[in-house]
Amino acid sequence: MSLAGTMRYFIGLATDQLLPHQCLLCGRFCFDRGVCASCWDGAWPISAPLCHRCGRPLAHALPDHLCGQCWLAPPPLAAIRAGFVYNDFSRALILPFKHGDALHLTPVLGRFVTRHFNAMNDPGSLVIPIPLHRRRYLLRRYNQSAELARWLAATDTFAPNMLQRRHHNKSQAGLSRLRRKNNVAGIFSVPHKYRDILSGRPVILVDDVMASGATLAAAARCLLAAGSGPVKGLVVARVL
Ligand SMILES: [Zn+2]
Ligand SMILES: [Zn+2]
DSSP states (O other), rough: OOHHHHHHHHHHHHHHHHHHHTTTTTTOEEESSOHHHHHTTTTOOSSSSOOOOOOOOOOOOOOOOOHHHHHHHOSSSEEEEEEEEEEHHHHHHHHHHHSOOOOOHHHHHHHHHHHHHHHHTTTTTTTOOOOOHHHHHHHHSOOOHHHHHHHHSOOOTTTTTSEEEEEEOOTTTTTTTHHHHEEEHEEEEEOOOGGHHHHHHHHEEEEEESSSSSSHHHHHHHHTTTOOOEEEEEEEEEOO
């Protein structure tokens, strides 16, 4: 780094520590790049005790670490983890990220889930975002899940084209659990040219929000059928 670059780096470091920033939610000044203490009060971060399989928060620790639903019908994913419960706090961050071009939120949301990502990042894992349908991608011009996955992954493990969306499913909003499952069944595919790279590799699927888990499950089934190793899922927030 040049002398000027080194000076810029240290001045940046000093001003980051000394000067206040604006809270991303309320706009008030705070001494951190992110969310102020008062807005943070509304956050519901997910931590132990939780179901080791689906990541659902549990009222108390269970001996086998599995929730009732995973006991009866475990998801095709080896593990699912979420940074937060989907509530007013996480919605206020995720909606502008999803629909409002607010890509400057990528590192903020990324840092919220880095701990979970590092814990599930087995050697050789491919990091694959849930794809948007091409029509939706053209309208929005970016895939927020891919931006998050790109931020989390190392360059050589980020695999944004591994999973493709075959057709445009109806929105999942307002559908029952069974309808959601049927709505996304068979919508994903893995192009043949990528199957050798995928073969036997563990996968981390990345998405912004998980509602019923039907989309993650459909994507995981498709990857497993195409020969992947175990598939895990990481989302910023999950609906309880
Ligand atoms: Zn605030
Ligand atoms: Zn569970």
